Amino acid sequence: MRLLKPAQRVEAVHELNVSELTARGIQGIIIDLDNTLTEWNEYHLCPKVHQWLSDLEVQGIKVCILSNNKEKRVQPFAAGCRIPYYISGARKPRRKGFIRAMQIMGTTPENTIVIGDQIFTDVLGGNRSGIHTVLVNPISRREFFGTRMVRRIERIVLREKKPRSERKKFFVFKRREGQP
Ligand SMILES: [Mg+2]
Structure with missing residues (x-):
């Protein structure tokens, strides 16, 4: 049960203050796609999330999308919002994808956080990998x-x-x- 508990809970991704993340020494974010960054199978980013991603870029915090969804969904999304790193078909809660994401970003479990909307994939996988986990409320009920x-x-x-x-x-x- 302990592995299913998020270290932190916020309403939405943009509630995570970028300066605070920097102050905490966070250098990389492993982030879920569907219902975390945008609605399930949607491509539109809300302006607040868009701004949050730009702020992260300015602060030099790297972002890697880690999604269980297919390449044909994840690749165009990542390209569309100019997120350079992504992993599709990740099979969360397997640790492999989380480890690979940190390798890509050049970060460690100590200076990385995981953000997602599901406890059996995002939170469980992140906790199993020894990374600080943040649970967000799903953007939409449609899934x-x-x-x-x-x-x-x-x-x-x-x-x-x-x-x-x-x-x-x-x-x-x-x-x-x-x-x-
Ligand atoms: Mg999700």
Whole structure:
């Protein structure tokens, strides 16, 4: 369960103050695409996110998109918003993509952060890689069918102080899922 807890939670990416990141010594950001930077399968960036990305560039903080989505989705998006580094088909929460992203940016787990909207991919993968994880609220409710199912479990995991009765419910739910 510890690996499913984000180190930090913010409403949206642009709430992460760029000067504060610099002050903390952050040099690289591994960032999810769908519902973190923009809506699922959308290409439009909201002006605030656009500004935030420019501020990062000015401060010299590198950004690498790490997405489980396909190359044909990720590549045009990265090109469109001039993000030089991206990895598609990342298979998060596998560590491989996170490690590769840090290699590309020339950063380490100590001076990198992971930002994403899902705990079973972004947060779990980031925590497993020893990187500071930031969970954002998904931009839109519209998403991949499988993701909508996962959200229901996420809501249970994210409930900070779980009453005993709810905790029990969660485990019953898990056991049921494992049954044929
Ligand atoms: Mg996402």
